[in-house]
Every structure is written in structure tokens, then in C-alpha cells.
Amino acid sequence: MPTRCGLTAPTTVRRVWHPVGRLPARVYWRRRIVVLVVLLALLGGLAWLGVALLSGRDGTGAAAADRTEPVPEPALARVVPSVTAVATPDPPPVAVTQAAPPEAPPEPLAGGPCTDDMITLEVRAPAEVPVGSKPTFELAVANVSAVPCVRALDKGLQEIVMLDAAGNRVWGSNDCFPEASSDARTLAPGEVVSIPLVWGGLTSEPTCTVPRGNPAPGPYVLRARLDTEVSPDAPITLVQL
Template sequence: MDPDSMGGDGGDVYWRRRMSVLVAVLVVVAVVAWACSSGGSGPERSSSAQTSPSATPATDPLLAGLRTLAMGTASPSPTPAPKESPSVRPRRPGEPCQQDSLVLSLQGGKEPIYTGETRPSFIVTLVNTGPVMCTADVGPRTMEIRITSGADRIWSTADCVSGVGTEVRELQRGVPYVRTLEWDRRRSSTDCRSVSAAALPGTYVATARMGTLRSGKGVFHLR
């Protein structure tokens, strides 16, 4: 086009049209850029922005100001107070063991049936599960091994104990105290009769007792 023809009113119209097209292009580019940066990727992008507000920068000052105002005035949900655990007095090493920190168990011999003169044997263990070392009386009166047959009390380590009958031991945490014993197949009694009768053939039950603690039952038979 001849430059001379753009003079006067015709030239003004030409440049106005050129500026209008340029402005329209810039507006379209700005709208597309704003849409891409403010969540044009769909619901998933919006969800991540909710969980992490600082992950997506705000390109619009008005939106940024509204978001800041909302975050500053919103009341946070109250955080529940932690439940208080019951206070437990720390135990010092060497104090008497508590019953609820001890585990008492009994195991019978390899054979559940004993014939002839074979004597039943047992292994008794006591384990401290407390936080520190403690002491316990494992004497025959306190830690009793008892044998019964039905309702009949046949034999007990607490019968006719000579001496003081106490034996205090230190129990380290998790380290079992072990006691082994054999039963001579004879009855015992609290009145300490000089002659004890032999136990008859039948089914018997051995248990270990210590205060309120009870071991499992060890069932065996005499033939």
C-alpha cells in the first residue's frame, strides 16, 4: 500500500485497526495464560491446591488477597486434648515384685504316664515382666507346687518345711527363675506325719501357686 494513501483520515483508520487487532491478541494470550496457571487442569489440580495452598502461586492479586484474608479469618477446628494416661509410680531396682508383673508357669516331664517307680518331674519358671529388677520370695511356702487328684490334695511343697522356708531372689527383667523338682509319689500332710502313704494309681494334676498367681495345669498319670 502507498504510504501517501495512509495520510489524513484514512491513515488514522488504518492504525486504529492495527492497534485493535494487537490488543485483541494480547487479551487472548493473557486469558489463556491465566486459565493455565489457575487450575485449568481440572478437579485434580484443584484438589491438590486445597491440600497444599502454597503449591500453586496466585497470579491474580485480587485472588491472592482474598485467599490471604480467608486464611487469616478462618477459625481453625479445635484440636482434641490428648488423653492423660494414668500415672504409674516408677519402681526402683530391688523393690518387691508386683504380682501383675510376674508370670508363673509349670511344665511336666516328657512322659505323661509314669509306671513302676518312675518319679514325675516338673519345671517351674517365674519371669519378671516389670521395667526393672525386683525381688521375690521363691521359697516352698510362697511359691508352692501342689498335686491334686480331683478334690483330694495329695502333695505340696508347703507341707512340713524345715527352717525359715523363705528364699528371696533377684529377678532381672525377662530372665526366668527356674526350679526343677521330682515327686516321690507319696502323699504329704500339714501335720507332718512321720509315715506318708504312697499315692495310688490314677490321674493327677500339678499346679504352681504364688499369691494370686496360678500356673497352667500339668496333667499326668501314675500306673
């Protein structure tokens, strides 16, 4: 500020904060505020620039770390998929089933009927018989069970037939002289009942209308039947005397 003598007065802190001049005091206060805002903006800009520089340096390091080149995948891995990448289906569960044990046959009832499984049937005859003779054959019924049982041995249920080597029927015990009777027997375990049947030595057929005659010499078989039970074949030979 010029003085009245034309000299410049020395500048002091007091004169800066409390300037004295021809202008109003508010003008100088506005100037002070503007200078202070500019100073604060300058300081803020410098601080932001420092932070940006530090952040850029850290970011550059991180970016350099991120730009590390990846290890190239082997060519074989690009063609053949990894075993872990291939989904293999699980095998279907195998159903395990246990077979039920076979049921044991019921025990035979003591005193009940003799079933075919409880008896055996056999034809007993001589090995050789002369042509034209009248031999006696036996039908043997045996109880092979462990309990006594009842079996019908009626005459109408008994039969012995003769067959030739070709299986043709030659004679039957019930063809021409059928008999009827009622004979229910109680057979003890192991008991054998022999029933005799006489053959007249001639051929026959069920109607007994065909002329009868002596069968030719040769091998034959005898087969017995008791109702539904059939015996094994018994060989017999007719010989010419």
C-alpha cells in the same frame, strides 16, 4: 303610649330602649333585663338541642357499629381447647455428666519389689509319670515387666500341690519336709528363674501324720504358689508300669 290627643305614638328603637311612661324608669329596665334573660335562655336551649341532635346521630351510628353481631364460636372449639391454651410443662433439664477417664496404673519402679502383676508363675512337669517314681517338677518365675525388680524366692514361700480329678488334695511339697531360706532375687525384664522341686511319689497332707502311699493311676493337676502368686493348673497323668 297614648298621647294627650288619644292617639298612639309610633314605636321606635329609642322608645323601646328609653321608654317614657308614668312608671319609674327602673321598672322598665327590669322588664328589659327579664326579656333579655328569657331571650338568652331560649337561644341557649336551641343551641343545646342542636348539639344533642348531632351527638345523638353520631352515637346512634357508633351504637349500631357496636351492636354488630359477633361471629359464633365453632362447636368443636368449645369442646376441644386450643393447642395454644393448653400449657405443656417443659421437660426437666437433663444433666450431662462426663465420666472421668480411668486413671492409668502407676509405672513400675525400677529396682523396686516385683508385685504379682509384674511376674508370672508356671509349673513345668512331664505329661506322664510312673506310679511310685520320684519325678522333678520345676517352678518357673518370670519377670514380665519392663523394669528390673526384686522378688523373694524363699523356700518357705514356694509350694507345689497335686490335686486329683475331683479337686482333692493328694500331695504338697511343704507337707512333710518343709524348708526355710532367705533368697531375694533381682529379676531383669524377661528373666525366668526355674526352681526344682522333687516329689517322692507318695501322698501327703499338711500335718504329715496320715500314712502315706502311692496315689492311684489316673489324671491329676499340679498347682504352684510363690507367696501370694498362684500359677495355672498343669495336667499330669500317673501311669502304672
